[in-house]
Amino acid sequence: MYVHFYYYWYIYFLILQVLPARIQEWKLTTCVAEEINKRELENVRKQQQEIRRVLQELDKRHKELDLVIERSKRTTIDMSEPMDQDQDTMETEMNMSCVTCGYEIHSRTAIRHMERCFNKHESQASFGSVYKTRVEGNQLFCDVFNAQNGTYCKRLRVLCPEHGKDPKVGDQEVCGCPLVTNVFDLTGEFCRVAKKECIRHYCWEKLRRAEIDMEIVRQWLKIDELIEQERQIRQRMTDRAGVLALMLHSTYNHELMEEMAANNSATQSEASAALTNGSSVS
Numbered sequence: 001m002y003v004h005f006y007y008y009w010y011i012y013f014l015i016l017q018v019l020p021a022r023i024q025e026w027k028l029t030t031c032v033a034e035e036i037n038k039r040e041l042e043n044v045r046k047q048q049q050e051i052r053r054v055l056q057e058l059d060k061r062h063k064e065l066d067l068v069i070e071r072s073k074r075t076t077i078d079m080s081e082p083m084d085q086d087q088d089t090m091e092t093e094m095n096m097s098c099v100t101c102g103y104e105i106h107s108r109t110a111i112r113h114m115e116r117c118f119n120k121h122e123s124q125a126s127f128g129s130v131y132k133t134r135v136e137g138n139q140l141f142c143d144v145f146n147a148q149n150g151t152y153c154k155r156l157r158v159l160c161p162e163h164g165k166d167p168k169v170g171d172q173e174v175c176g177c178p179l180v181t182n183v184f185d186l187t188g189e190f191c192r193v194a195k196k197e198c199i200r201h202y203c204w205e206k207l208r209r210a211e212i213d214m215e216i217v218r219q220w221l222k223i224d225e226l227i228e229q230e231r232q233i234r235q236r237m238t239d240r241a242g243v244l245a246l247m248l249h250s251t252y253n254h255e256l257m258e259e260m261a262a263n264n265s266a267t268q269s270e271a272s273a274a275l276t277n278g279s280s281v282s
Contacts, residue, residue, distance in 0.1 A: 072176020
């Protein structure tokens with residue numbers, strides 16, 4: 001018991017003797033690794049701000065998509081609108097094979113068949129997690145609880161074929177897909193063909209919303225990575241100034257120490273000269 005007492009007392013005495021000098025060295029010398037970590041931390045924060053700006057833009061795109069869908073619901077079908085050339089060519093084409101099941105299907109119904117066939121096979125697999133997603137804004141994931149497995153469904157809510165069904169399309173509903181030129185340039189108009197008959201823009205709302213949701217998921221994953229990087233950088237900065245690191249490592253700055261020694265010698269010489277003058281006067 002006494003051995004342990006003397007051992008701890010020796011360690012405590014050693015810390016009191018060595019640590020103040022090491023702290024003084026730490027304050028006098030600029031740490032290069034500390035400066036590098038500060039720049040890395042600033043860069044990580046800038047990336048986080050950029051990702052938050054992108055998330056705001058994606059939320060704005062969500063609202064714009066909702067406005068486009070609402071506008072199409074208030075519009076009537078334009079019976080005078082000519083049929084697309086793509087639909088004419090699709091009607092004249094021969095049969096083709098489904099990429100999922102391999103059956104031969106007519107080109108006019110190919111998109112609908114492939115969508116339903118893919119959903120049928122996709123619903124046979126399960127993507128789940130024991131934790132429910134808690135993300136600000138719109139609900140991205142399905143998050144339907146499976147009591148048998150004790151997991152929450154982690155498919156995108158808009159694309160989940162297992163727990164979500166496409167709404168029935170009315171006879172008077174308009175397609176409403178925004179028309180573009182040169183693939184990306186919006187014309188400001190939208191398709192006014194009946195939604196049941198429009199083959200070119202089949203399920204465009206679901207795919208457009210899924211595209212935005214998937215991009216939001218990617219940005220949140222990037223934020224998680226940046227938060228982990230920030231935690232690691234802060235941990236390194238904290239460990240570097242800890243008691244153990246200061247006790248085990250020492251940086252000796254020769255130029256600074258020589259300057260301090262010169263200043264001390266000059267101060268001592270001035271003090272001795274003052275004492276000599278005082279004694280001679282007396």
